[in-house]
Amino acid sequence: MEKNSEYVVIADALLAENGFVTDRAVRIKDGFIADITARAQASDKVYVLDFSGHSIAPCFCDYHLHFFQRSTEKIGEITDHLTKSGISKVYEGGDAHGCGMEVKKAVADRLAVQTSGYALYRKGSYGGYIGREVSTLREAEYMIEALYQSGPDYIKVVNSGVFEPVAGTISSGRFTFHELKHIVACAGAKGLDVACHANGDESVRDAVKAGVSFIVHGLGVSSASLALMAERGTAFIPTVNAFASLAAKESEKMARENIREAVAQHLAAVKNACDRGVRVLPGSDAGAAVIPYGTSFVRELNLFEEAGMSIEKILLSAAAGTLEPEAKADFLILEGLTVKHVVRGGVFL
Template sequence: MRTFALLALLSPLSLATAQTAPPPAPTALHCGQLFDARSGKVLGPHTLLVKDGRIERIVSGGNADVAGVASIDLRDRTCSPGWTDLHVHIYDQSSPQTYSEGFRLDPVDYAYRSVGYAQKTLRAGFTSVRDLGGEVTPHLRDAINQGLVDGPRIWAAGTSIGTTGGHADPTNGYNHALSHLIGPPGPTEGVINSVDDARQAVRQRYKEGSDVIKITATGGVLSYAKSGDAPQFTVDEIRAVVDTANDYGYRVAAHAHGEEGMYRAVEAGVTSIEHGTYMSDRVMKLMKEKGTWYVPTIYAGRFVADKAKVDGYFPEVVRPKAARIGALIQDTAAKAYRNGVPIAFGTDMGVGPHGDNAREFIYMVEAGIPAAVALQSATVRAAEVLGVDDQGVLEPGKRADVIAMPGNPVEDINAVMDVDFVMKDGRVYRRPGDDADAE
């Protein structure tokens, strides 16, 4: 009781002392070209007037006279809506030490690391992210919203929901003594084995302040378990997650590599399938019928396939899964696009190095997805997945999330790696000439 009383006293104090930055001054952005996310076309010169964190108006012509406001010259650059990465894990980053660090580091260690990762992600042009599994991320989200640290706007899942021994079971790989000491994880820890457990797990995420629900519908590549694709929920369990999530206004993202688990997740009504490695014609047909989004995460697949060749990078139980499954995701993305499955942008960053997220665009184009469609997947389409209508496009009344880069990314997708201007909610976080590695 003393602990609860202390927290009750400290929480108002913490909120009262949080510093909120003053609103940014009105600004005119003079853009040489403008990526129109709705049409997928690059338009000619335009000037964007930004005020109170929103786009107030847009004037044709990059030299438009906007009196009384500060001007930023981007006439030799292409302006675009800020990008959204729908699948990140911003609290960590893969390394050969990842598995041992889980036993040595505290949440505060991951929290400190996440600050730098968030800054790198924002400076790379990603003004929003959906974090699909990370206990410290809701706190990072709050710190960013309060102006205490710089980073993208975050939709945080918090703890992922899985089944006993499944991809999200936090005790996988523990020895018998440690497992006995800790005891079996349950819905509070995100592990379920029934319909009632499923409801409780979603309600626990609500209690903890999550923005979205993430389930692991099949085995995974990097978990300390043998199967990377076996189904790990019943349809009734997933449906209980989805129905309960709907009660709280949540959308549900489903990690899935295997065909059967993927089909069950789509049938039960999830919003998106993440990875989708063994996606079949049967699954694609159902996804199109139900309007289920596909978030390929090609970057993660290629990264783990490459690292599987390095002795000691992954535990031996993980290595064959990484080699087999990772290499297939790019081909799956190509097949899904050809078959008309709705695709949105996500990298699974945290598997690879934060700040390199835009490389996913290049891999999407290599898979046969047109550059304009790839760019739409991280702008207007990503906003649809999130269920928001105030971002993802450059239009009056929308959030002033604006990025710019030399070159035309529709003509040459490699331009996405050269973002050197970033504005989020009307505040500039990066300007041309800044050190690319600055944080």
């Protein structure tokens, strides 16, 4: 369909703010949603696209990925991959050069980017690829101020190492609770939420107690920490597929077995979090060679289903917004979790 046209899309269900509403019709006019009605009330005076057996849903948000310096050279191609997978909004978790700031401007007409610029990590710890090191609280304060002046959408902090498949453990390196709490307070004074890279239960628990808004990864999180997250309203971005993707780089049998066990435990944590009322959000962690843009996000949604989340809950967690009259006609036609059609500005891509 052309942008400057009028038509109606009907489907078995539409994903509204609180879940599926059955037998809906969406009228599109000149690239915007004109109205949403019951299917039986759909006008027969305009062209009707019947997607019986399918659902209509908002476009997706990938809550965690990275744009590295090499990404800027292929940003058009990357944006194409994201768009084809139904993604219209992303949260960019930083790189050492702050490339997310540049990408945000470059793709503003196609992709909504929320970026941290670069992450803060403690000197001598993990974080060199995605951020810049700090060794004192004064340095952290200075870096947050410098970031604030450049216009980030949130602050990213690294409070643990990464999963090491051969050993089956998480590498060392983190802030103290006092340091982390101070960083969160400094960000909060600037009106900025904090997303925290944290693996290992102690690192997760400290981050939640310090007041971060999002836990990214969270491998090894305990039921007690998930209960605390539910109490505090801390969101969980588990990036399950990122851990599963590690197997592509490992040839040792023990490493692959450790990855399998870690993923199984993480899937159980996703279900546990969902059951406790924690807001579980899909993030691909795309940017690395083994974690491609777009398709890795789709795989994350499938893993959420494997964990035991319902399709309705998965789509609610993945939605970049809601479908409302007068809003731009950006939406998806889905069969289960599978994207069958992407519509942007009323145009079927």
